[in-house]
Amino acid sequence: MLKGTRVGLRDRREDDIPVLRAELYNDVVNAARAEGRPWRPVTANDPQLAFDNPPENLASFSVVELEGDTLIGTANLWGIDTHNRNAHIGVGLLPAARGKGYGTDVVAALCYYGFAVRGLQRLQIETLADNEGMIRAAERNGFVREGVLRKSAWVLGEFMDEVVLGLLAGEWEGSGAA
16 A cells, blocks of 8 residues: 555555445546546446556556545546656545545655656646646645646536646655655
């Protein structure tokens, strides 16, 4: 398990799937905002929920509170490019865990995994411009706003801006996860 200050990133387990499906993926508004594609029901063998044999370019974790080992969400490095040594970060917290500062800790643990464990050079986050929690979590971990993709995301009937944030290995401070 990768440990942050308050959260741990551990392997995805079969008993996590019903909770994640019910609280994250079956929430049409949340899923549509997070996925960058139209909402669809998630099947048991969907790579987003995989706990056995995930694709090579995806590292999926279940996020748990360290105190009590309670499942609070998902964390991913996706689009892992081993040649160019970069990846994208994705975080999904269950509704009850949002707004409590867990996101910053999850991003820190993913940075540790990406830079220290995987030896990546760059991590990137793309998020909707109104996702203040994710932008704040990224910036607290040293990510820099690199630009805005204007009206690039079709979300529930409207085009929305996306913010692109990046962090390079040499800029990462490496604190908060082990």
